[in-house]
Amino acid sequence: MGSTAAESQKKKQIAIYSDDSSVRASIVLALGNRIADDLPEHEIHEFATGAALRQYIDRKSQDGTFKIDLFILDGEAAPEGGLGVARQLKDEVFNCPPVLAITGRKEDAWLAAWSKAEASVIHPIDPFTLARTVADLLRTGSLTSA
Template identity: 45%
Template sequence: MQPTATVLVYSDDSRTREQVRLATGRRPAPDVPQVEFVECATPAAVLAELDKGGIDVCVLDGEAVPMGGMGMCRQIKDEVFQAPPVLLLMGRPQDAWLATWSRADAAVTLPVDPVEFASALASLLRRKRLIGA
């Protein structure tokens, strides 16, 4: 049985969550595990899933309502012990400074570009595997 990675996707917009799933496919790169998704539409659902454990990477929509992914990322990094790496989806490239403020591990712009997104996600999955967190 092949190992799998669990990716939490937070967005109040089902189309954004779908873009993430489609850009990832079964796996974002040949050298990383296949991906299973946990989809969340609310901040409470994100925190509940993180409390359960087993999340390898979080993908957070910076444009989500009522709480954007940047604020959610900052909260995760402050409150979740050994928080998983976070890939932030930004509305504009000019928001890169906010991604830094939120302590995101990587950021890409919306709409999701499949090549850019898959590369960023694969990089976080590789890093997680190497550090064994």
């Protein structure tokens, strides 16, 4: 049988922002439908522009259906980098969910901290590191280790 509306409400909601469709695809592939046995399935919302992500948040906030459990933002996105988008979300979204930033280099971790992201991983994306980090963030709302 198909899932009911109540069941689909229980799914974790993950928003991915990257202008690069191959980055979005690698994130979706790494996360699959469920990243850990102790977590429910998740639903992924993909955005190619910061403007589209903000429109989605604004629209869902206005109609009262805004429910994102995690943002995954590509710091290398252009023309608007995910780190700037992360900072804006943290400054403007009430009770902003956790943010996972994807940076270009390990040395860019300070930029992820500036953006107020709870965690960061580096390009190229290692699917196991990404899945473990996402699972930690969904469980606790913060990073336990990376």
